[in-house]
Amino acid sequence: MAQASVKDVARLAGVSVATVSRVLNDNATVSESNRARVLAAVERLGYRRNAVARSLRTDATGTIGLVIGDILNPFFTELARAVEDEARIAGYAVVIGNADERPDRQDDYVRTLLERRVDGLLLCPTAELTPLVRDTVESGTPVVFLDRTLHGLDVPTVRADGADAIDELVGHLLGLGRERLAFVSGPAILSTGRERTDAFACALARRGLPVRPEYLEEGDFQAASGRAALARLLDLPEPPDAVVAGDNLMALGALDEIHARGLSIPGDVALASYDDVPWFLHLDPPLTAIAQPVQELGRRAVRALAERVAGREVETVTLRARLVVRGSCGEPREAPRSGKPAGPRSGRHDEGSVPA
Amino acid sequence: MAQASVKDVARLAGVSVATVSRVLNDNATVSESNRARVLAAVERLGYRRNAVARSLRTDATGTIGLVIGDILNPFFTELARAVEDEARIAGYAVVIGNADERPDRQDDYVRTLLERRVDGLLLCPTAELTPLVRDTVESGTPVVFLDRTLHGLDVPTVRADGADAIDELVGHLLGLGRERLAFVSGPAILSTGRERTDAFACALARRGLPVRPEYLEEGDFQAASGRAALARLLDLPEPPDAVVAGDNLMALGALDEIHARGLSIPGDVALASYDDVPWFLHLDPPLTAIAQPVQELGRRAVRALAERVAGREVETVTLRARLVVRGSCGEPREAPRSGKPAGPRSGRHDEGSVPA
């Protein structure tokens, strides 16, 4: 079932391939009658333009590569969706790669994406700056970093800054009477890991409070590490009365450990998370979280990349994350949607209820 | 910053382009000395093979297209990840498209994927069979359906059958004393929607129980519809005492409505979901769910597609979903490991292939 080519169309329409190409790209004047015949021939043959050949000639594939850190992390998933959406609007197809937080995998993807001549690359760089990434950006390939950045490299980056939100969160916790705040951070080698930790420490320092080192746990942005961190924190002689997780997966792990110990949120310990994911709202109590403007992040990244592809310079974009207060730190201030007032409530903390 | 081409490499190595190509594809005999020089030249120039030109010549892109139903649905996300993983192993890159459950969007993607000459297509077809999809499969393009199927078209499909699991779930609920079981189904036009509903009705019928039409709500696999369905169910003069949601998003909506009314799970109403997602485990109580072998689904789909690309015929693959009992229907049985062989519960997601 050989696909028809321009040649076949040309023959059937009784014109030259040049004319066919012209009507296909309508970038030159073609007589109305010929245009009609070509279109008819295209229709008849079910002709579909071969983007591969076209790309070879035009040196543009209409494709961008997206390499994300961990496809199982809802944050990246949502990001991928946003990128996908905006790319579609901009006329790009997206080839996606999951680095799984491993530099070698990241490089594998970067390599095949370059071989495939993507027009540009959206990269959530892994911890280390690999030689390949350095070469790539230095060779002039359009690259934009997303979510994370890498120092020492002049690459436009689209990211969200959560320092203010973290500060606000710390204020919120202290305002609710919490006194022993702990933070479960991501890996310090990742920009997103370090920044959040710093912001937390800063927020405490700014208020003249000490940063107790035993309240600073380092995880790896995965659920298991969050759980382990919580276990250590709760085993402390003087456990924290509030915990902030550095990302949504570690919050999940934290939640686990807290449940496993039969502790209540926020009664025994307050919990909040960096990253907001849809189902945080459906937890009991709903989780207070710092929401990144994920959609906007994706959009801006694609737009920035498109600019780079067009040869224009772009600035780094820094958006702001914002605090979303729910019930998991105590004293929720959002009034619930009205429904039937609560029926019988069991005395235990684990019954489904929206805070009154 | 023009990329080096085979020609440049050939010149630098003092050989012909044919020789360069031969060492690059090591499919013919090349003298050791020449091979070394070519490799050296490749290194020196930082030569990267142009996959576009290569594809044009070889008529293979090493790329597959994946069009999923809704990228925000964790089920599809996980599926995409599995596909991505397996594709990587098989040496394929994945171009992903999010149909957002809209036939026109699906077709948009199919079209550009075909233009880009993907070697094959993995498709979670939307409700309707569009002419484009029909033409595509009839024209001989390798296509494999994933998760869902479309009647009247001879396309191999990789999917999971949940009928047994649903039957088991119904048994479980009845065993716990629930008497009024409701089901929130997906759209009947989707194979996955209809099948689950049928299985539910069947499970009741098989036990001689009536299927009360007011306990059969139809949603659209989105959270909002789940919530609305629950609202209607709970407003019934005689509301159900157990609800099964047809997918994870509708379960989310259901959860919402139940919480909003201050009802307790499983005290006031039992809740279970088709689809298992990681955080169900972290709800309080953890949600009983039917887990699809998502990883395996993705793997098998890619393998099937690879076979089709290689020109071989493949059979439809039907895996089995399995029930995961947690606490949301009452009487949580922790530690399901040993003891009662009540149901032959395979330990892993990855098991239970059933030929069509």
Add this chain to the structure above:
DNA sequence: GCCGGTGATGTAATCGTTTACATCGCTCGT
């Protein structure tokens, strides 16, 4: 009536590979 201009079209080169085929030395068997 001639000539330059203009608009429509065709011819052919080109993008960077792969690969069929031709070529060229060698070696080996007789």
Add this chain to the structure above:
DNA sequence: ACGAGCGATGTAAACGATTACATCACCGGC
């Protein structure tokens, strides 16, 4: 010593599009 056979290499033709350039017909102004 000679041709067959073989291994290594090169030449050039594809693949299917786009596009610079040439061509051609025709028109109107002088």
